Amino acid sequence: MRGYHIAVVGATGxxxxxLLRVLERRNFPVATLRAIGSVRSVGKSVSFRGESIRVxxxxxxxxxxxxxxxFSAGSDVSRDYVPVACQSExxxxxxxxxxxxxxxxxxxxxxxxxxxxRRHRGLIANPxxxxxxxxxxxxxxxxxxxxxRVFAVSFQAVSGSGARGVEELARQIKEAAHELESDHQPGSxxxxxxxxxxxxFNLLPHIDSFLQSGYTKEEAKMQEEARKIMHLPDxxxxxxxxxxxxxxxxxxxxxxxxxxxxxxxxxxxxxxKAPGLELVDEPQSNRYPMPLSVAGKDNCQVGRVRVDxxxxxxxxxxxxxxxxxxxxxxxxxxxxxxx
Numbered sequence: 001m002r003g004y005h006i007a008v009v010g011a012t013g014x015x016x017x018x019l020l021r022v023l024e025r026r027n028f029p030v031a032t033l034r035a036i037g038s039v040r041s042v043g044k045s046v047s048f049r050g051e052s053i054r055v056x057x058x059x060x061x062x063x064x065x066x067x068x069x070x071f072s073a074g075s076d077v078s079r080d081y082v083p084v085a086c087q088s089e090x091x092x093x094x095x096x097x098x099x100x101x102x103x104x105x106x107x108x109x110x111x112x113x114x115x116x117x118r119r120h121r122g123l124i125a126n127p128x129x130x131x132x133x134x135x136x137x138x139x140x141x142x143x144x145x146x147x148x149r150v151f152a153v154s155f156q157a158v159s160g161s162g163a164r165g166v167e168e169l170a171r172q173i174k175e176a177a178h179e180l181e182s183d184h185q186p187g188s189x190x191x192x193x194x195x196x197x198x199x200x201f202n203l204l205p206h207i208d209s210f211l212q213s214g215y216t217k218e219e220a221k222m223q224e225e226a227r228k229i230m231h232l233p234d235x236x237x238x239x240x241x242x243x244x245x246x247x248x249x250x251x252x253x254x255x256x257x258x259x260x261x262x263x264x265x266x267x268x269x270x271x272x273k274a275p276g277l278e279l280v281d282e283p284q285s286n287r288y289p290m291p292l293s294v295a296g297k298d299n300c301q302v303g304r305v306r307v308d309x310x311x312x313x314x315x316x317x318x319x320x321x322x323x324x325x326x327x328x329x330x331x332x333x334x335x336x337x338x339x
Contacts, residue, residue, distance in 0.1 A: 003031025007066045007090065009081065010073030011035035011046050011055060014162050015095055018329035019070055020048050026333060036062050038073070063088035068336055071095055072328070086122040091339060093124050093332045100125040100225060107228045110334040111275045112139045117338050124335055129327025130154045130218065130241065131225040134252045136326065137302040137319040139230060140274035141267060145313070146259035149236040152222060153253045156207060157246040157291060160323055164194045169245055172200035195243065204243040216241060249291035250327065251320040257311040264305055267315055271302050276326065281305050289320035297322055298330055 006023070010016040012035075023030060035046045037055040045052045056062065058077070063069055063085040071078050071085075071094040078098040085092045099105045106116040107125045109132055117124060127135075134152055141147065158165035172192075192198050196206065208217035223237035272279040280289050281303035289301035300321030308314030321327060 003029045004067040005032045005034075005065055006030050007034040007036055007063055007069040007085070009036045009058060009062075009069065009071045009077065012037050012041045012044055013072055014159060014166075014324060015072040015328045016070075017046070018324045019072060019332060020046060022325070022329045022333045024049055026337070028333060028336065034062065034066065060084050063090045066090040068093065068339070070332055070336075072332075082123060089122070091120070091122055091124070093126060093335050095126045095328055095332060097128065097221065099123060100127065100221075101228065107225060108335055109135060109139075109229055109331060110338055111136065113229055113231070114338050117335060126328065126332050126335070127225050127229060128218070128221045129160065129323035130156060130250050130252065131222050131229070132327050132331060133250050133300055133319055133321035133323065134222065134254060135226060135229060136274070136277050136300040136321060137271060137317060138226075138254060138256060140270050140277070141256065141258070141262075141315065142230060142232075144260075144266070144270045145262045145315075147232070147235065148257045148259055150226075150238070150257075151255045152237060152239045154207075154218075154222075154239065154241045155244045155246070155251040155253075155291075156241060157248050157250055157323065158194075158199060158243065159248045160207075160243075160250065161194055165199075166247055168192070168194040169199050169247065172198055173245075176200055199243060199245050201245060203245075205240060207241040207243055215239070246291045248295040248322060248324065249320055250323040251289065251291060251318065253316070253318055255308045255311065255314060255316045257308075258313045258315065261313050262307075262315050264307060264315075267305050267317075271305065271317075276300060277302055279303065279305075289318055291320055294320045294322050296325070298325055300326055 035055045041055045042057045044055045069085040069090040069092045075096040075098040078096040158169045218241040219239040222239040278301045280301045288303040302319045304318040308316040
């Protein structure tokens with residue numbers, strides 16, 4: 001293959017840094033790489049294939065002679081500059097939520113709906129990371145048994161908030177440990193800046209802003225995006241999204257109802273053959289998916305597969321995946337590979 005001229009917007013952020021690693025690790029045919037960042041990042045350098053590449057300021061000329069532009073810098077930046085990249089005839093793969101629900105823009109998980117890439121008009125959207133992790137297990141089950149509705153609870157790592165979330169958790173853990181060593185009374189709350197409450201030793205049932213429905217935007221995305229990716233406009237997904245004191249990798253507890261009768265044995269057979277997914281389901285030996293097990297790995301893992309006792313044709317399972325990889329960087333590079 002010929003080499004492609006690549007631009008990465010948000011190259012110094014958590015998702016952008018991971019994207020560079022994935023491009024290098026998968027030997028994507030890069031002829032030139034343009035690292036693009038905010039004003040704060042200009043002058044910094046990123047490493048790619050043993051070279052130090054200076055970060056450039058994002059500008060209207062950033063996409064001249066670029067073949068593929070990856071955006072990992074948030075919705076506001078994408079709304080302003082994705083049209084600029086498209087006008088420069090760069091095919092754009094956008095990680096943000098800015099264009100995901102635009103009917104003209106494919107929303108793609110390659111293991112599920114890679115063919116949707118073919119109808120792109122210069123822009124392809126990368127789904128929400130939590131939705132992607134859930135669908136890696138739900139979609140193969142849907143193909144076999146036809147899903148009707150889903151109840152899901154997510155357990156989302158602080159790296160989903162970027163480097164600031166990781167730093168906040170690390171700082172609060174350190175401060176709490178210092179208090180214990182100083183014989184202070186337990187229960188004091190370290191100051192919170194990234195989240196509305198302390199995240200260390202805590203759970204926050206609050207990701208993104210609340211809607212009038214009582215759900216958050218993150219929870220609404222799980223239904224809306226799942227419908228679009230799976231081509232199921234009537235699918236019902238009720239989600240509760242929770243931020244947890246884990247550094248990396250998201251997990252989702254899923255209860256799903258299907259049109260067809262389903263057994264645990266049938267489900268395990270389907271899941272064991274699904275691309276990008278590993279079946280880790282030996283609870284008697286304490287083997288099940290965990291964030292520590294999937295952090296830094298391309299594949300998601302699914303386990304705790306059991307008949308759901310509340311549904312007629314129901315199945316419950318637990319899926320974990322690295323949201324910086326399959327939820328963002330890896331998925332974007334897989335889209336580029338399909339292109």
